[in-house]
Amino acid sequence: MLFDKIKSSTFFILGPCVMEDQELLYRVAEHVAYIGQKFKVPVIFKSSFDKANRTSIHSYRGPGIEKGMEMLKNVKEKFDLPVTTDIHEPYQAAIAAQVVDILQIPAFLCRQTDLLVAAAKTxxxxxxxxxxxxxxxxxxxxxxxxxEAGNKQVILTERGNSFGYNNLAVDFRNIYDMKKHGHPVCMDCTHSVQRPGGAGGKTGGDRTFVPMMALAAKAFGADGYFMETHPDPDNALSDGPNMVKLTDLEKTIAPLL
Structure with missing residues (x-):
């Protein structure tokens, strides 16, 4: 089972922030599969069908849940990869669960009881x-x-805390504290370098710090690492400043193993 592998090995959740088109997903997934085979670690492919919390109403959100699940299913079948995506409303849990292996609960929504219960019940x-x-x-x-909704398969992910306006800071003690709860703990190395809403109607950030965030998380006992990646992040449709360039992914991951 995937959860058993996650509990027993360093794991990675990797992929582009948002589903731009099928070709992009295939290109990134091919490299993600290669990473898993080379380092012999569990890898999970991630991409969002809807970025429901974009700063501006004019920002690209994604293809929607129906098309998005079709695209993820294609990736899963073509590259034999487990897949994950984020959901924002309870009704989406059952739909996404027909395809995905992991349901991701966005940080802003992590206290939404109905969303958590719906995800658990899948x-x-x-x-x-x-x-x-x-x-x-x-x-x-x-x-x-x-x-308590009947699902013991839980991962907790650190992604930084608000630090004044348009900034995040990571208190790595949170990793140590979350591990005490008895669940695998993942470090979101790319969202933690964001500058939320700090780039004129969109979120900014600096991918330079991603490898450092990952290594610091390793020192505090992180079990897994979440990194968004893109072949051309500077021209990505969402979260480009924070994503690891696809060609840099391997050298970013290697020191963590």
């Missing part, structure tokens, strides 16, 4: 991102909602 692994306003200790309660 029987899929539930990856709950820590909100920008919560501590690692606080994450006991979102995890508890999933467990």
């Amino acid at each position: 029987g899929k692994i539930v990856n709950v991102k820590k909100a920008q306003f919560l501590s690692g200790q606080d994450m006991f309660y979102p995890a508890q909602k999933v467990i």
Whole structure:
């Protein structure tokens, strides 16, 4: 089972921020599959069918859940990869669960009881991102909602805390604290370098710090690493400043193993 592999090995969640087109997903997935085979670690392909929390209403959101699940299913079948995506409303859980192996709960929504319960009831692994306003200790309660809904397959993910306006800071003690809850803990190395809403109607950031975030998380005992990646991040349709360039992914991952 995938969750058993995640519990027993360093794991990676990798892929482009948003589904731009099928060709992009295939290109990135091919490299993600290669990474898994080369380093002999579990890799999960990630991309979003809808970026429901974009800064501007004019920003690209994605192809939607119906087309998005079709695109993820194609990736899963073509490259034999487990896949994940984020959901924003309870009704989306059952639809996405027909394809994905892990349901991701966005950080801003990690206290939404109905969303967590709906995800739990699918029987899929539930990856709950820590909100920008919560501590690692606080994450006991979102995890508890999933467990008490009948699902013990929980991952908790650190992605930084709000630090004034348009900035995030990572308190790596949160990784240590979340591990005490008894679940695998993942470090979101790319969203943690964001500057939310800090780029004139869109989120900015600096991918330079991604390898450092990952290594610091390793020192604090992270079990897995989440990194968004793109062949041409400067021209990506979402979160480009923070994504690792696809050709740099291997050298970013190697020191973590």
